[in-house]
Amino acid sequence: MLSRVAENIYWLARYLDRAENTARLVNINSNLLLDLPPGHRPGWLALIDITGSRELFDARKMRTEERDIVHFLIADLDNPGSILSSVRSARENARTLRDVLPNEVWEHMNELFMETKDALPAALSKRTRFHFLQRIIRGMQTLTGELEGTMSRNDAFTLLMLGRHLERADMTSRIIDVRSAQLFPADAPGFQPFDTIQWLNLLKSLSGYQMYRLSRRTRVSRSAVLEFVLRDSQFPRACLFCLKQVEHFLSALPRSAGVLEGVAGACRFLDTAKLATVDQPGLHALIDQLQLHIMVVHEGIAQAYFPPPAAVTAQSQAQK
Amino acid sequence: MSIDWTRYCAAGLHDELIGPGGGARVAGRALVRHLSELGSEEIGVRQHAAELAIKVMGVTFTVYHQQGGSIDRAWPLDIIPRIIAAKEWNRIASGLKQRVAALNHFIDDVYHAQRIVKDGVFPHYIIASSKNFRANCVGINPPQGCWAHICGTDLVRDKDGTFYVLEDNLRVPSGVSYMIENRQVVKRVLPELFENTAILPVDDYPSQLHEMLVALSPRREHLPEVVVLTPGIYNSAYFEHSYLARQMGCELVEGRDLAVHEDDCVYMQTIHGWTRIDVIYRRIDDDFLDPESFRADSTLGVPGLMRAWAKGNVALANAPGAGVADDKLVYTYVPDMIRYYLDEDPILPNVPSWRCAEPDQLEHVLHHLDSLVVKPVDGSGGYGMLMGPTASQRERNHFAAQLKTAPRDFIAQPVITLSTVPTFVNDRIEARHVDLRPFILSGPKTYVTTGGLTRVALREGSLVVNSSQGGGSKDTWIVDMEA
Numbered sequence: 001m002l003s004r005v006a007e008n009i010y011w012l013a014r015y016l017d018r019a020e021n022t023a024r025l026v027n028i029n030s031n032l033l034l035d036l037p038p039g040h041r042p043g044w045l046a047l048i049d050i051t052g053s054r055e056l057f058d059a060r061k062m063r064t065e066e067r068d069i070v071h072f073l074i075a076d077l078d079n080p081g082s083i084l085s086s087v088r089s090a091r092e093n094a095r096t097l098r099d100v101l102p103n104e105v106w107e108h109m110n111e112l113f114m115e116t117k118d119a120l121p122a123a124l125s126k127r128t129r130f131h132f133l134q135r136i137i138r139g140m141q142t143l144t145g146e147l148e149g150t151m152s153r154n155d156a157f158t159l160l161m162l163g164r165h166l167e168r169a170d171m172t173s174r175i176i177d178v179r180s181a182q183l184f185p186a187d188a189p190g191f192q193p194f195d196t197i198q199w200l201n202l203l204k205s206l207s208g209y210q211m212y213r214l215s216r217r218t219r220v221s222r223s224a225v226l227e228f229v230l231r232d233s234q235f236p237r238a239c240l241f242c243l244k245q246v247e248h249f250l251s252a253l254p255r256s257a258g259v260l261e262g263v264a265g266a267c268r269f270l271d272t273a274k275l276a277t278v279d280q281p282g283l284h285a286l287i288d289q290l291q292l293h294i295m296v297v298h299e300g301i302a303q304a305y306f307p308p309p310a311a312v313t314a315q316s317q318a319q320k
Numbered sequence: 321m322s323i324d325w326t327r328y329c330a331a332g333l334h335d336e337l338i339g340p341g342g343g344a345r346v347a348g349r350a351l352v353r354h355l356s357e358l359g360s361e362e363i364g365v366r367q368h369a370a371e372l373a374i375k376v377m378g379v380t381f382t383v384y385h386q387q388g389g390s391i392d393r394a395w396p397l398d399i400i401p402r403i404i405a406a407k408e409w410n411r412i413a414s415g416l417k418q419r420v421a422a423l424n425h426f427i428d429d430v431y432h433a434q435r436i437v438k439d440g441v442f443p444h445y446i447i448a449s450s451k452n453f454r455a456n457c458v459g460i461n462p463p464q465g466c467w468a469h470i471c472g473t474d475l476v477r478d479k480d481g482t483f484y485v486l487e488d489n490l491r492v493p494s495g496v497s498y499m500i501e502n503r504q505v506v507k508r509v510l511p512e513l514f515e516n517t518a519i520l521p522v523d524d525y526p527s528q529l530h531e532m533l534v535a536l537s538p539r540r541e542h543l544p545e546v547v548v549l550t551p552g553i554y555n556s557a558y559f560e561h562s563y564l565a566r567q568m569g570c571e572l573v574e575g576r577d578l579a580v581h582e583d584d585c586v587y588m589q590t591i592h593g594w595t596r597i598d599v600i601y602r603r604i605d606d607d608f609l610d611p612e613s614f615r616a617d618s619t620l621g622v623p624g625l626m627r628a629w630a631k632g633n634v635a636l637a638n639a640p641g642a643g644v645a646d647d648k649l650v651y652t653y654v655p656d657m658i659r660y661y662l663d664e665d666p667i668l669p670n671v672p673s674w675r676c677a678e679p680d681q682l683e684h685v686l687h688h689l690d691s692l693v694v695k696p697v698d699g700s701g702g703y704g705m706l707m708g709p710t711a712s713q714r715e716r717n718h719f720a721a722q723l724k725t726a727p728r729d730f731i732a733q734p735v736i737t738l739s740t741v742p743t744f745v746n747d748r749i750e751a752r753h754v755d756l757r758p759f760i761l762s763g764p765k766t767y768v769t770t771g772g773l774t775r776v777a778l779r780e781g782s783l784v785v786n787s788s789q790g791g792g793s794k795d796t797w798i799v800d801m802e803a
Contacts, residue, residue: 001590001591001592002571002573002577002588002589002590002591003577003589003590003591004574004576004577004589005571006590006591092553095378095553095558095562096553096562098378098562098563098566099562099565099566099570099571099572106378107376107377107378110375110376110378111376114375155591159591253591254591254592254593304591305591307576307577307589
């Protein structure tokens with residue numbers, strides 16, 4: 001497989017998972033807002049930091065109100081991380097990958113982009129937002145199924161899996177980060193039920209509540225949920241699970257020794273994190289570090305399999 | 321609503337489906353019966369279904385200079401097919417093979433002894449002033465002595481029903497993927513007709529193309545690595561490049577994926593390292609192929625590619641330099657070439673043409689600008705032409721001045737009133753003008769597509785069929801009446 005194609009397919013997978021997870025992110029925040037008592041609501045600005053788009057958002061001089069932020073996260077084509085941008089980028093990448101991807105996948109991705117564009121008004125209205133996000137998530141899950149069900153387990157599939165699982169690990173960590181903000185005074189009496197609701201919401205936004213129940217058989221608590229979404233080895237959106245998948249697929253590629261070391265480092269970091277005792281600021285720092293580990297893995301993959309950055313410059317010149 | 325065919329035909333036009341009295345031509349009887357049974361409302365429903373299918377299948381072409389948003393447009397297809405009887409088609413196919421054989425002899429001759437010039441059949445000044453003559457191709461012997469492996473020849477039918485050759489596209493002709501996709505779509509929306517009519521299939525092309533490319537490989541002992549070289553996603557024909565790569569199971573590469581190493585062989589960069597390439601189906605013009613040999617500012621090509629090709633380490637299709645025959649002034653000599661190289665009479669006639677480069681003919685053209693079409697010799701896409709009868713006096717004066725300063729750059733032809741085919745526009749069936757582009761593959765054997773890509777001018781009365789200028793397309797049926 002061509003190095004350039006490898007890069008495109010890897011990013012295609014990342015864009016798809018990013019669109020889905022951004023939908024999950026907006027969903028959990030919407031739900032938190034509804035469930036928490038006035039005065040203790042997290043607001044929307046946190047999502048801008050969590051998606052790493054603070055600089056761009058500030059430059060746009062938008063208001064920090066729900067409507068503007070939700071629009072920025074869902075529909076803004078100038079925000080490369082918005083759902084619409086991610087779906088569009090995925091489709092643009094897929095256009096260059098039509099010789100690699102099953103035809104049905106391309107057709108579906110094309111449809112999904114057109115549908116997402118058409119459904120944007122629904123995304124911006126509070127009443128229909130949940131349904132819109134649900135449709136994005138479901139559309140992405142269908143695509144995932146189509147890829148799994150129709151693609152040969154070749155190099156292209158391997159690159160797709162690398163992109164998907166690395167993006168997923170990263171986004172799950174960001175979704176947890178939404179909950180790392182200290183919303184209440186620690187251990188204050190009276191807030192206990194609300195606290196539980198937040199962790200429940202986190203599980204639900206990752207479609208993980210049922211699986212949590214099956215595997216933990218205990219009531220929802222902060223440390224048990226963190227253990228589950230960060231360190232579970234069976235739940236497919238848990239960070240450790242995703243990293244183990246990256247490890248598994250990398251070992252099928254040539255020249256992967258260097259990258260595998262980076263993955264092992266990330267796994268070790270998760271294995272040894274003290275989740276039971278970490279406080280909220282500590283959790284935020286932990287997630288920052290985890291994201292750095294993920295970045296190292298990405299850079300390792302890029303260096304081993306993608307065209308050197310010089311070639312990218314030549315390309316952007318050619319496109320002008 | 322039922323369809324009244326007696327009111328369909330306009331006087332002085334040759335319609336390919338409906339005869340002068342309003343009755344169907346023999347090969348189209350089943351189609352006309354079916355269309356009448358469906359009625360225009362149901363035809364509209366099916367046309368809509370076809371457009372939806374094209375959108376979902378992502379069959380697109382790219383338009384230049386479009387501001388913002390999507391760079392793709394859905395490929396325009398009219399579902400009413402254009403029909404040619406198999407017997408007639410076989411004669412046309414023989415004519416095309418004959419023509420391409422002569423053109424390949426000509427190109428090889430141009431880059432070697434130039435016998436045709438020495439024998440006084442073809443004037444030397446045309447080669448000397450050719451924009452597409454490549455000095456670095458002189459003396460090179462590509463595999464099988466073949467230069468133009470893929471040719472797209474445009475055919476038009478005049479009002480008397482005769483097929484003429486309008487031009488030979490020997491550089492990077494496109495359209496064949498749409499020919500195949502049109503058939504897929506029309507099969508979906510008019511399935512009844514395919515059950516009862518012997519419509520010859522068109523989808524054999526990619527495997528024929530692959531077979532032809534494989535035969536060019538310099539490494540006999542090896543399973544050849546064949547790739548399609550595209551300028552990239554912003555090229556108007558990118559859909560086709562990707563389509564053909566997919567259908568042939570080849571890598572679709574860009575110049576930046578390739579490099580010529582010290583052994584003068586071509587390699588592509590893969591996740592496993594560098595892999596050697598044997599055959600390149602290139603969809604990049606000569607000018608951009610190799611910045612060391614041609615345009616130094618090209619970022620689309622591969623430095624050293626010409627060196628690798630000249631040494632025989634990689635095959636290029638079409639061969640660099642083949643475009644020397646893709647020149648409308650050269651075109652006017654193709655019938656002479658057929659007689660000279662093959663000692664045969666041409667099966668397909670050229671459109672009568674005046675060579676502006678010859679003073680007496682230029683004189684004639686200047687005196688008849690209001691009845692002629694003037695075409696640039698290296699133009700394509702219908703750009704830069706003068707349509708004499710409809711042009712303003714100012715435009716004609718402008719062209720007259722150009723003709724006097726650069727006569728070598730133009731030829732002139734009478735206006736051909738292109739034949740028409742019933743087309744679904746404005747919720748009903750109307751006559752629209754069409755042309756036809758078949759594709760010819762030259763290798764160990766010569767292959768002609770079954771029919772080709774029919775392009776249709778969707779505007780009433782318009783003779784411009786180019787998709788970049790509001791043209792549409794049709795499925796082309798070669799119908800075997802004896803089956």
